[in-house]
Structures are given as structure tokens and as C-alpha cells.
Amino acid sequence: MLQRIWKAHNLMDLACKDLPCSLNIMEVCGTHTVSIFRNGIRPTLPANLRLLSGPGCPVCVTDQGYIENVLTLAGRDDIIIATYGDMIRVPSKNGSLEKRADNQNVKIVLSSMEALDIAKQNPSKTVVFVAVGFETTTPATAIAVRYAAAENIKNFCILSAHKTVVPAMEALLSSEKAKIDAFICPGHVSVIIGSDAYNPIVTKYKKPCVVAGFEPMQIIEGIAQICSQVAAHAPKVESMYHAVVTPQGNVKAKAIIDEMFEPADGVWRGIGVIKNSALVLRDKFSEFDAAKRFGLSDGHPEDMPGCHCGEVLCGLIDPPQCKLFATTCNPDNPIGPCMVSSEGACSAWFKYGRRKKRENKQ
Amino acid sequence: MCLAVPARIVQLEGDSAVVDAMGNRWNIRTTLVPEARIGDLVLIHAGFAISTIDEEEAKKTWQLIAELDEFQDEQKKHC
Numbered sequence: 001m002l003q004r005i006w007k008a009h010n011l012m013d014l015a016c017k018d019l020p021c022s023l024n025i026m027e028v029c030g031t032h033t034v035s036i037f038r039n040g041i042r043p044t045l046p047a048n049l050r051l052l053s054g055p056g057c058p059v060c061v062t063d064q065g066y067i068e069n070v071l072t073l074a075g076r077d078d079i080i081i082a083t084y085g086d087m088i089r090v091p092s093k094n095g096s097l098e099k100r101a102d103n104q105n106v107k108i109v110l111s112s113m114e115a116l117d118i119a120k121q122n123p124s125k126t127v128v129f130v131a132v133g134f135e136t137t138t139p140a141t142a143i144a145v146r147y148a149a150a151e152n153i154k155n156f157c158i159l160s161a162h163k164t165v166v167p168a169m170e171a172l173l174s175s176e177k178a179k180i181d182a183f184i185c186p187g188h189v190s191v192i193i194g195s196d197a198y199n200p201i202v203t204k205y206k207k208p209c210v211v212a213g214f215e216p217m218q219i220i221e222g223i224a225q226i227c228s229q230v231a232a233h234a235p236k237v238e239s240m241y242h243a244v245v246t247p248q249g250n251v252k253a254k255a256i257i258d259e260m261f262e263p264a265d266g267v268w269r270g271i272g273v274i275k276n277s278a279l280v281l282r283d284k285f286s287e288f289d290a291a292k293r294f295g296l297s298d299g300h301p302e303d304m305p306g307c308h309c310g311e312v313l314c315g316l317i318d319p320p321q322c323k324l325f326a327t328t329c330n331p332d333n334p335i336g337p338c339m340v341s342s343e344g345a346c347s348a349w350f351k352y353g354r355r356k357k358r359e360n361k362q
Numbered sequence: 363m364c365l366a367v368p369a370r371i372v373q374l375e376g377d378s379a380v381v382d383a384m385g386n387r388w389n390i391r392t393t394l395v396p397e398a399r400i401g402d403l404v405l406i407h408a409g410f411a412i413s414t415i416d417e418e419e420a421k422k423t424w425q426l427i428a429e430l431d432e433f434q435d436e437q438k439k440h441c
């Protein structure tokens with residue numbers, strides 16, 4: 001193990017030694033961000049290698065307009081909101097779902113199929129499933145809607161905030177707001193989409209894309225792999241996560257997504273509208289689309305005042321550069337979603353900062 | 363929320379399965395991994411198996427998840 005760590009660090013040092021400026025690597029996925037902090041990887045990297053946290057936490061990138069729509073629906077007596085637990089604490093100017101949890105009409109579920117069961121058990125109410133997530137999560141929603149259609153369960157619908165990862169990576173590169181030299185690509189999203197999905201990024205933008213799992217050694221070796229690609233001026237797609245990621249991904253899951261959903265322009269917190277980055281139900285299934293059923297519009301309400309989640313998600317600033325970080329905003333009293341979600345960059349930095357202080361005191 | 367958890371299939375009927383991870387059992391569907399059989403280890407996300415996984419990789423992921431839980435508990439303590 002030690003030998004592998006040495007080897008990885010040598011590759012990093014070699015690649016960074018002669019660089020005129022810093023090498024910025026974005027870890028797209030929130031679970032990577034947490035693992036990087038949890039395992040103390042950052043301080044061991046060469047000084048001119050920077051890790052940027054990207055837009056890979058689905059809760060964090062969901063725009064405020066969507067949150068407001070969910071809260072509006074939660075206020076109706078004839079609706080039950082079924083949501084993954086991660087969304088429950090996301091604040092808005094009108095409170096959060098958590099504050100309404102005692103209303104009995106907000107239910108936390110672990111699966112879209114549970115939401116469907118709630119609909120079957122409550123025929124007098126309409127169950128709206130808060131469908132957030134990237135490609136890892138979308139197949140579950142697709143299957144629930146397919147069951148609802150097959151079993152003619154009319155009191156079930158979904159409010160889709162499903163998003164696709166690659167268009168967001170492309171949007172960050174083409175906006176040129178943040179300098180991104182390479183990506184550590186998400187592990188479990190790649191189980192579905194396959195590592196070949198990142199080929200366009202290498203072809204169009206000449207940026208290395210390395211898929212890694214979540215254990216520290218894979219992340220370190222993934223970073224080292226990026227470094228050797230940079231040093232050799234040979235960007236390509238590589239996977240360190242052969243155990244579960246194949247080049248083509250889970251073909252069945254991709255087919256089910258495609259059967260039920262079609263791409264649409266999507267609003268991302270901090271990034272704005274990205275072409276073809278959202279998934280909405282195909283017309284054939286529009287009766288299960290809560291946005292259509294309840295006539296909801298996208299809207300672009302402002303983010304929470306003073307919150308810089310948008311810049312954090314684009315890799316433009318690190319969380320401590322937000323004035324609210326660890327002052328008014330903390331995991332107990334989160335102002336923005338990046339502090340709410342355990343995978344959010346602000347939440348990971350909060351823990352890291354406090355640990356550092358403790359180490360300094362010793 | 364894109365983290366998937368490894369678990370072993372202990373019951374299977376059609377695409378409805380019961381899985382076990384470190385003594386916790388719950389219901390999932392194998393719709394997306396139709397080749398999965400009783401005794402197989404699968405990665406589970408949002409109530410669905412999304413891929414098969416081998417023993418060694420499953421162990422590493424369990425360890426990681428235990429550490430992340432610990433991370434979150436620790437985080438709560440320090441708030």
C-alpha cells in the first residue's frame with residue numbers, strides 16, 4: 001500500500017514540477033469531496049495541484065425555483081410529498097420541507113417504489129415524488145412511473161429535477177469561468193452511464209477524465225493518473241473503478257431512462273440553464289408529470305441572500321471565502337444547500353476547518 | 363446521494379429481492395440487473411440493484427460507508 005502511495009505521489013510531483021501555473025482538478029461528485037476530506041488527501045498534494053469541488057451533489061445543484069415549487073405543493077391538503085431525506089432540510093425563503101414534516105403530508109422514502117406504495121395506500125390524495133438525482137437515481141424514478149402507468153395508478157406523479165452530469169461538465173468548460181484542467185469523474189454515476197460517456201469531453205476540450213471509486217487509494221491513484229496524462233499531453237478517459245464501471249455502463253438502466261425520459265434544458269444552481277442537461281418525462285407519460293399536472297413553471301427565484309453556493313459549485317471559490325461560512329451558516333443552521341447536504345462542499349469544508357483548528361491547538 | 367451500497371441477495375422472486383448488508387435486511391428490485399441470482403453481491407441505490415460487485419470490492423465499500431457515517435456523526439457532534 002505504501003509503495004502505491006509513493007508511486008502516486010511521485011507521478012503527481014513529476015507532473016506538477018514544471019507547470020508554469022497550478023493544475024486544477026475538479027472532483028465532480030460530492031461523495032468524492034467527502035472522501036477526500038475524510039481521508040486528509042488535500043494536504044498531501046503538491047502545492048500547485050488544486051482540487052475543486054464540482055456540481056456533483058444533486059441536492060446542491062437543484063435550483064431554488066424547484067424548491068419553491070415543492071414547498072408550494074407541500075402546502076396543499078390534497079397532496080402528499082414523498083422525498084429522499086437529503087432534500088428535507090434545504091432552506092428557502094418560505095422555510096423547508098422539514099419545518100412542514102409534522103404536517104403528515106411530507107414522507108421520507110428510500111426508493112421511488114415506496115412513493116408509489118404510499119400512493120396506493122392513499123387513494124384520496126395525490127403523491128408527488130420529489131425526483132432529484134443524476135443518472136444513478138433516474139432509473140429508479142423511471143421504473144416507478146412505468147409501474148404507475150402499467151397499473152393505472154393515477155394519484156402518483158413526479159416532479160423531475162433529474163439531471164445529467166456530462167452536459168454540466170461541458171458547460172463549466174465552455175463558460176471558462178473556472179480554470180479546470182481535468183476531471184475526477186463520479187463512480188456510481190459512471191456505473192450507469194459508463195466511462196465512454198466522457199469521451200466527448202476529451203475529444204472536444206482535451207481534458208483528462210478519470211473515473212474513480214470512493215476509497216482513498218483509488219482517488220489518489222486517479223489524481224496521479226491525471227497528472228501523468230497532463231505531463232504526457234495525452235488526455236484520455238480512464239477508469240480506476242473496473243470492479244463496477246464498464247465502458248458502456250448499465251445498458252438496461254440507460255434504456256429505461258431513455259424509454260421514459262427525454263432531454264430538456266435544465267436550470268442548475270449557480271450555473272444557470274444548461275442545454276439538454278435535464279430529463280423530463282416523455283409526452284406519452286405526461287399525466288405523471290407534476291409540473292404539467294399542477295401547471296408549475298420553472299421560475300428563477302433568487303438564491304438565499306448572502307449564499308455563494310453557485311460559485312462554490314462552479315469551483316470559483318472555496319467555501320471559506322463565503323462570508324457566512326461557519327458564522328451564520330453551519331450544518332445546524334444551513335443557509336444554502338451546500339451546507340445542508342452531507343455531500344456538499346461547504347459541509348465537508350466545515351468539518352475540515354474545525355479539525356485543522358484542533359490540530360493547531362495541540 | 364449518488365452513493366450505492368453493496369448487499370447480498372438472500373431472497374429472490376421475479377425482480378423482487380431481499381438483500382442483506384452487515385445484518386441489515388431490506389427489499390430491493392433487480393430490474394436493472396436481471397442476471398443477479400441468490401447469493402450474488404450487488405450495488406444498491408434508491409431501492410434498485412445497479413450492478414453486481416465482487417466480495418473484495420464490497421468489503422472496501424462497506425468500510426468506506428462506515429467511515430462516512432462516522433464522519434457525519436462526528437460532524438454533528440462538533441456543530
Ligand code: SF4
Nearest residue numbers: 308309322329336346
Ligand atoms: S457557507 Fe453556507 S451560505 Fe456560504 S456558500 Fe456555503 S452553504 Fe451558502
